[in-house]
Amino acid sequence: MGDSCSAFLPLLLLLLSASLVASDSIQDSFYKCLSVNSQISFPLSTSFFTPNISAFTSILQSSAQNLRCLVPSVPKPELIFTPLNESHVQAAVICSKQLGIQLRVRSGGHDYEGLSYMSQVETPFVVVDLSKLRSIDVDIEDNSSWVQAGATVGEVYYRISEKSKTHGFPAGLCTSLGIGGHITGGAYGSMMRRYGLGADNVLDARIVDANGRILDRESMGEDLFWAIRGGGGASFGIILSWKLKLVPVPATVTVFTVPKTLEQGATKILYKWQQVADKLDEDLFIRVIINVASAAAKGERTVQTSYNALFLGGVDRLLKVMSESFPELGLQRKDCTEMSWIESVLYIAGYPSSTPPAVLLQGKSLFKNFFKAKSDFVREPIPETGLEGLWKRLLEEESPLMIWNPYGGMMSKIPESEIPFPHRNGTLFKIQYLTSWQDADKDIAAKHIDWIRRLYNYMASYVSLFPRTAYVNYRDLDLGMNKDGRNTSFIQASGWGNKYFKNNFNRLGF
Structure with missing residues (x-):
């Protein structure tokens, strides 16, 4: 998801179970289905982007970090959907399953092989871009923060620093990372030796599973909660938000x-x-x-x-x-x-020394x-x-x-x-x-x-x-990939899965 879309996606395997609808009807069919299944209506002009409108390319490229994944020969999505609330994401999952359309999800677009906004095979797909789901609710008294998946780690750091100069969160050094996908892979940063990974400091989460249900930690169960914290983006559902455990940082x-x-x-x-x-x-x-x-x-x-x-x-x-x-x-x-600490975030990220911390709210990649x-x-x-x-x-x-x-x-x-x-x-x-x-x-x-x-x-x-x-x-397709999107066995997948997860892949795979 966002920063690391898995090449062996159980969620996507479910979404591919139905036969694909004809390409020329995907856009209309998807929109009609969204309208029926979403509890809250959405403005078509600002949420639904198809290749025949001028904004499509700029939206596609907006958070794509690796230009290698945007060259003309690379398959492009049939449409990009930018949900405005959780029910829109639910509807996208339900409709993808009903229509047999492959779903790609991105929060920040930093996945190294572009798997959140491209496909390795000539199969119609839709991108759900979570960039408009970026609310951050910091609770200093509770030492926690609920953060929607489309927020960047830089935005998270800044909003924490607004409330306290002695609280932080141990996630990425690159401030334009989407928090949704970043934590699904682990999320290391400059405080990892003191506090562990971002994924080690997650208290709760809200996800949409492959059946379109919204689940939190209690309703998803501890096995699924274990899997989403480091098991690979979009592998087990779409992250809507994380509840982060804030950590103490010195004033200097x-x-x-x-x-x-x-x-x-x-x-x-x-x-x-x-x-x-x-x-x-x-x-x-x-x-x-x-x-x-x-x-x-x-x-x-x-x-x-x-x-x-x-x-x-x-x-x-x-x-x-x-x-x-x-x-x-x-x-x-x-x-x-x-x-x-917030100034050190800018320093480690490579910003010039005079840069004000508010630049973190722009969420733009330097790379x-x-x-x-x-x-x-x-x-x-x-x-x-x-x-x-x-x-x-x-x-x-x-x-x-x-x-x-x-x-x-x-x-x-x-x-x-x-x-x-x-x-x-x-x-x-x-x-x-x-x-x-x-x-x-x-x-x-x-x-x-x-x-x-x-x-x-x-x-x-x-x-x-x-x-x-x-x-x-740091997804690397040289290590292996799901060639056709659905017919890779667990034994075949373990060839690369064990490299990423070692013995934990056995638990992730069943």
Whole structure:
């Protein structure tokens, strides 16, 4: 959903059970059915978008992050429906089932393979875009907030900060993520080492199941409530809203970004980071952003590693922690900036320092291009020789990016079976690989995708094995997919399901 639409969707399998209606009647049939089944009427001109109206393309592209999924050759929806209330979503599910139309649902559009707004097969489908369902009700006394699925994590952070400077929520670093789909995959962020994932901090939810029923935690039961918190977006229903458990944050936090190039000893420093990152004070999150930059020598390129951090406390205690645990980075007071937690959200998301927090209400993605991404989890430090081979391969690509996110802390204390997200104790860090380009040309895309696949193959001996695991919110269709939408067996699906969920896939699959 939104940020991670599952490639093996039980909900969609139900919706595909009937024979498809003729393409030329889908729009009329769907609209008539919605009108009959919705308790509340909706304005056609602002809720129902078909390919023959000018607004269709802008609505389709509005939250689509990966332009690779919008090229002309990719199948487009028969229509986009933007519900204004819960009964509209109910009606969309009921009508999709009655008419045999495939349903795609998006909250933020950050799913890496575009599965919330495209189809891998030539099958008519409808997109239900939840962007107008974005109310946020923060209750500081109860330490909770009800948040509709179409709200972005940035909006959630901002609305919490309006009510309290000492409350927060441990979800994503990218502020334009749709909260609905984001949490269905787990939702990691810069406070995960202190409080766990966003999905670990959900108290209740409202969903529409495959039969069009609206269910909360009590009525859906604990098995389904377990599954939706990390089991993959749209796999078990459409998320309408989450009840989030707010967490305490200090009035003052500290951030820093320290870059190190190969010429500045990046290899040895990164090897040391791997040994300590999961063991640092739980209030300290240091991720490493790795890219290729211009070297000191004119015309040369080098690898740059940037240590980007949030510390839930003041600079004095941070410097003490770093001097004791990671002196190799050489962190100095001048590298650090104290600020409020909401200001740190903007900092970690990459906004300029003078940006007012209200920008989070715009919900717009800072990252929109053609890209391909993959992920890995690492359980043993990668040796320096392995890193040197990695640098060689990064320097072959035009715009490579890697992000290494540390685990440990609370992530090691929560059992693997607590929710479907299984990457817990023993995981040192997660790697995100990404390559991007600016041209829709197929040959250009193929070149970059071939490069990231070769890089992924190179890393095989340094990452988790049996299975080689992956993060479901970084959906990667190279790992496997439901080829025709309905005829994939559980055994076939386990080939990729185990990579995302490990042993938890057995519980998700039955």
